[in-house]
Amino acid sequence: MPDPSPSSPSPAVGPPPTRIRVALAGQPNCGKSTLFNALTGVQQHIANYPGVTVDKKSGVYRDDGLTVEVVDLPGTYSLTAFSLEERVARRFLREAQPDVLVNVVDATTLRRGLYLTFQLLELGFPVVVALTMTDVADRRGLTIDTALLSQRLNAPVVPVVGNTGRGREDLRAAIRDTARRRAEAVPATLNYGDLEEPVADLHARLAALPGVTQAVSPRWLAVKLLEGDAEAPGVLRQYATNVHGLLDRAERAAAAFEARAGLSVSDHVAGCRDHLAGDIVATTTRQADTGRVPLTERIDRVLLNRWLAPAFLVLTVWVIYQLSIVQGYELTKVTWPLLAGFRDLASDALPAAGFLHDPMLRSMGLWMVDSANALLNYVPIFLILFALIAILEDSGYMARIAFILDRILHRFGLHGQSTLPYILGGVFAGGCAVPGVMATKGIPDQRARMATILTVPFMNCLAKVPLYTLLISIYFPDTKGLILFYLSTITVIFALLVAKLLSVSVLRHMETAPFVMELPHYHRPTVVGVLRRSVDRTWLYIKKVGTVVVAVATVVFVLLQFPGLAPDRQAHYHARAEAAITDFRVALAGNPLAAAVADQEDLTRLVNLYTDYRSDRMRVTSREAAEALDARVTEAHPELAPFVVRSRDPDARAAQRALRDLATTRKELRREMKDERIVNSALGQFGKLLEPVTQYANFDWKINVALFSSFAARESSVATLGVLFDQPEGENATLEERMGAEQKAAGYTALTAVALMLFFALYPPCLATTIVIRVQTQSYAWMAFAIVFPTTLALAVASLTYTTGTLLNLSGLEMMTAVYVTALALLLLVGLFKPPFGRTLPVPGYRPEPKGAAE
Structure with a gap:
């Protein structure tokens, strides 16, 4: 079969360009995204896992007076139009008309990579071949004659190592020269x-x-x-x-x-390409006999062992949760004082509080701060969690997880490629259901695709972690690791069971298809790459807190203010406040300090000063700090300081006792008013309306309101609880302390927490995910099903859990264990039945070849 032959050159047109567009194209997991970062410096999600790049990304760099825009196309094995990635890549190349095509080819799988190379050459664009993984090829004794390979392909070939930057400048030079000689380029074509x-x-x-x-x-x-x-x-x-x-x-x-x-055109074309690829590889590569089994294969003999693989996978999940959530939670003891200090600064910057009623700007401002603080306190957990996930991705073990789980997933009506959506959705509690649902586009099995779409929201997305951490910290402080392990795995168990149920019922008539994937080589993650990924993902979380959660908090705030207290109730509280003020003035009769608070404005300022002073004193840890605080108050408020700063003066001590009584009464009145306003609000009444249904799970109206608000964004559950369980005046208690004290005082136990966590695990997808489900399924009926079915299932499981635990007098840990063991037993029972249709294993031999490129 002859080499690709040149076609007629195009005539030169116009002056040399000053700006060019370069497209990076290559097969999945060939190092394309890493090379993109090396070229442009723009950071994106990079993972040693097939299919992570699901859309094109762009960055810009300057080179010898030339502005180069680099577009990272989705990884694709070919340029047919069977998958979303192929359609995206083809459409971009056809419509954007890049000046240079950089074909990224894995040097260790050159024959498979050339299958796409021939198609790119046939498109007629000037092509530069970037040969990646050359360091891995060297270690495996593989030598490639790049000069001869360049001659055979009629295109420049540049060896590169993306994660170290080796060959980057050579590649930039090749891009620059190819772009400037584009008019003289002679694209190669294949003889069929x-x-x-x-x-x-x-x-x-x-x-x-x-x-x-x-x-x-x-x-x-x-x-x-x-x-x-x-x-x-x-x-x-x-x-x-x-x-x-x-x-x-x-x-x-x-x-x-x-x-x-006697064969189809497409098969003949694929055969011609594969035959030529084999001939080129035979003439341009030389494999030395090192006498050693490759390191990747030696590792896989252990990690992919049919008996050891599941145990290692479970151990990996356990370690991730122990290091990130259990140990990471200890770091929140450092972050919370910082967030509390920020709240104090915000309180000082906002309009001063009134005696009973605060200005609207102050109320809403502190509401927003409390909503955000409840979530920002978990930032240390996410930093550790995302770093651990990045290590799994970059090392190559994430792809092995897909291989390990495919054998299991198939028995439950799912597909090997369902693994990636589940991982993106949060198998390790670090994902999001939105990209998880979007990642189902590449699943060729329609039945498995729909089952995956409907069960991805069960995964532990990062937005669920704050509520889990909150409840576990309150009710399971001594068994955090075990409860987190239960939660991290029971969601997968539920997803598999529900997928099986859907596959044999509403999805049973849909088509199925086999699974094919590639296992990448193992790589050593870099410290810089892991840290950057961790910080970038955490920053995305923080931005979400500052946008979606604050927006939801605003809506919740408005719904909790309307319609407000009835006039007679307002009059009742005002009368009690006037009585307390009268008692205060009576107690100060004849006291020379009374002149400092002659009018209501001065009195309100004094009570606010006392509240702030008490809050500051709670954080003081030494006598010197206390004396410094007293000095600052005396200097800033000389006329009011005797009311709050400790003194031996009899008049000052009498004034302080009177002020303490007044401040206590005011605090109680404000708390009662807020509770009554919330209970009678539109949102409060809605929560109470649901209590007859949720009472069997022991959910009160506050939990109902929090769960309802989380439909817009999962994070809003904790943010809403953070403001429903009021921050007492003059205190900076954590949400765990406030919610735990109130819930336990009301008679709620760890069984309530277990029921709530199970409900939250099965809760319908958030609003953004629901919209994506509508887009992916092109059906409002499936979108409605994705809301109604999980809601019914979640409430049934939560109610059965709490009711059973109460009847049997079980503790929260005992009930959680019972639910877990029951679900696991049911999973094993269902998994014993093999599906009636055949299956293509993901790894024939050791490393798979994509369809149409196998030798």
Whole structure:
């Protein structure tokens, strides 16, 4: 089979460019995203896992007076139009017309990579081949003659190592030179042997159409028409008119070839490409016999062992939770004082509090701060958690998880490629259901795809972690690791059981398909890469707190203020306040300090000063700090300081006793008013309306309100609880302290916490995920099903859990263990039944070959 042959060069046009666009194209897991970062310095999500890049990303760098925009295309094995990634890549190349195509090829799998290279060359763009993983190839004794490879491909070939930057400048130079000589470029084409005559005939006819030649490569389009590519006729119609004759001619030529050759055009084309790739590899590479089994294979013999793999996977999950959430929670003891100090600063900057009623700006401002603080306190946990997940991704073990779980997933109506959506959704409590649902686009099995879409929201997305951490810290302080392990795995158990239920019921008539994937080499994660990923993901979480959660908090605030207290109730509280003020003034009768608070404004200022002073004194840890605080108050408020600063003066001590009584009464009145206003508010009444249904799970109206608000954003559950369980005046208690004290005083136990966590695990997807489900399924009916079914299931499980635990007098840990063991037993029972249809294993031999490129 001859080498790719040059086509006619294009004439030179115009002066040298000052700005060019470069597209990075390559197969999944070839190092393309790492190379993108090395070229541009723009950081994005990079993972040693096939399919992470699901959309194109761009960055810019400067090189010798040239501005270079680099676009990272989705990883794809070919340029057919079967998958979303292929369609995205093809559409961009056809519409954006990049100046240079950088084809990223893994040096250790050169033959498989060349399958895409030939298609890129046929598109007619100037191509530069970036040969990655050359360090791995060297260690495996693989030598590639890059000069000969460049000659065979009629394109520059540059060896690079993306994570170290080796070869980066050479690649930039090759891009620069190729762009400046674009007008002289001679794109290579592949000779298709017995099919070459009809290809050449169609090529000539398409080349005679100016609209086609200016938009796409006529030869590429000719091959696609003969292959019967689904999108090719649409492309032709887009750039030409009266194309029925050409389409008929292509159809007749394809039919004639298939009758003559006894195989389809697409199979013949794939065979030609693979045969040429094998010939090029045979002539350009040399494999030394090192006498050693590759390190990746030696590791996989242990980690992929059928008996050891599940144990190692469970151990990995356990370690992640112990290091991130259990140990990371200890760091919140450092962050909370900082957040409390920020709240004090915000309180000082906002309008001063009134005696009973605060200005609206102050009330809403502190509401926002409390909502955000309740979530920002968990930032240390996410920093550790994201760093650990990055290590799994960069090392290559994340792909092994897909292989390990495929054998299990198939038994429950899922697909091997369901693993990535589950991981993105939060198998390790670090994902989000939105990208998880979006990642289902690549699942070819329609039944498994729908089952995955409907069960991805069960995963432990990062937005669920704050509520889990809150409840565990209150009710399970001594068994955090065990409860977190239960939660991290029981969600997967529920997802599998529900997927099986859906597969044999509402999804049973949908089509199925086999699973094929690639296992990457193991790599050593870099400290910089892991830290940067951890910080970037945590920053995304913080931005979400500052946008979605604050927006939801605003809506909740308004709903809790309306309609407010009735006039008679306001009069009642005002009368009690006036009585307390009268008692205060009576107690100060004859006291010389009474002149400092002669009017109501001065009195309100005094009570606020006392509240702030008491809050500051609670954080003082030494006598010197206390004396410094007293000095600051005396200097700032000399006329009011005797009321609050400790003194031996009898008049001052009498005034302080009177002020303490007044401040206590005021605090009680404000708390009662807020509780009554919330209970009677629109949102409070809605929460109470749900109590007859949720009482069997022991959910009160506050929990109902928090769960309802979390439909907009999961984080809002903790943010809403953070403000429903009021921050007492003059205190900076954590939400755990406030909620724990009130809940336990009301008679709630760890059983309530277990029921709530299980409900939250099965709760319907958030609003953003619901919208994505509608987009992915193109159905409002499935969107409604995704809301109604999980709600019913979650409430049933939570109610059964609490009711059973109460009847049997079980503790929260005992009930959680019972639920876990029951679910696990049911999972094993269901998993014993093998699906009736066949299966393609993800790893034939050791490393798989993609369809159409296998030797």
